[in-house]
Amino acid sequence: MATTELGAALRHWRDHVPPQAVGLPVGGRRRAAGLRREELARLAGISADYIVRLEQGRATSPSPQVVEALARALRLTRDERAHLFHLAGLAPPGPGTVPRHVPPGVHRMLDRLAGTPVAVFDAAWTQLLANPLYTALMGEWHGDDANAVWRNFLNPHSRVRHTPESRGALQAAHVADLRRTVGRYPDDAGLRTLVAELRRRSGHFNALWESGAVGEHRAARKTIDHPRVGALTLDCDVLGVAGSDLRVMVYTARPGTEDADRLALLDVVGTRSPVG
Template identity: 55%
Template structure:
């Protein structure tokens, strides 16, 4: 694990906080990210980051390595090196891509005035900007399947986001059809198979949609987000694909300029982000 610890420290040192949407702060001694900041971005404890950098933690999981690669803005080659020196098989073309490369990360960093999230083809939320968290809740507080949009839609009561009755039916049907399309493209991806199996056992509604064998890609919708800070905001949701991004989806929420919804989003950009900072 010596090489693993060495590259982890080196890559942490080169990432500046403003590159990952964090305030630079004052009185910093760290050349790049602090251990606390990397731990927050990767969703692990600070103690675990310390043990990884000291070579005292062994057998990190592929899921953790993916989270570290995204937090550290690694290229595909650097990510693969991280996997190899950790003794974990590198992602293969048969596996569903879950790595967010630097170019897509820069898109998210630059689009600070609109909520943006990056999803895998299986609808796992991989990356988001602060305004996304202010609007929809902080994803860093979620774990396991709760990072998956399809799982949350079909197994949890969602009082934060609503569609029209027709829009809700179409949204749910499109999600299942999109997931089936991912299964067709990545039939050997074990986490994807596990997700589908769990959904089939946990949700009769999902199972009913799955039986229809509809295949499609979810591209856009309109929804209303109920926020505690500024009230209801109706947004247009568009799903974009970045060429060469490995089948990732960039989800962008926008509102009509000059509208009441735009004014609320402007207010949320200030008040909502302050709430996140104080948590």
């Protein structure tokens, strides 16, 4: 089957990424040391059939979202990611757009914090990565709900327990943070669409946006009502990644507490079987 330069590059990168390098188990017999197509597809959130068509040259025009997802799944460096965009006939995102490249070091940090719920968000609060324990704790989100601001205003199905005061403070902080992000990244069409949709669909968001509300997402203690292990009260810290404008959200429990015991239980029952 004929291939393209894009297909050949994808196959090369896939063949040279061992599963343990992306946090996957190595068990079972493998014909090659690299990732299987099914594994790459799962990591990137696209179909294995589309991976096959890209590698064989039968699909030649992936969207920017697909290219970004593949670069993230393959843990490409910034230069490799730019090369992948060029091979796909696309311009790499410019400085006026929200950075969504996750450096390999941040990937490795998530791998090493397997027993701690950790997720990575971009400057618009869209979730880019989450380790299995974070997903088990907070649930798995798709589409618009992958954006924390969208969920905070438009999705009532959150596991985080809020008082009216705590929700109001978080909403004001999210709006203020999003306003600063719009100022830093004026060329990001997706960001403009997010803000426009939030203003159209949420009167409260629009009122906060118009008011010029100020606030900042700070460290906090949060109670999460989990359907399998019960309530957990955890410290939530948001860390910045220098030079990338990424936010790393980390949940931890105080040692020796019932919350720590429940988090350890979730690490067993929640990351090895579906969350109910």
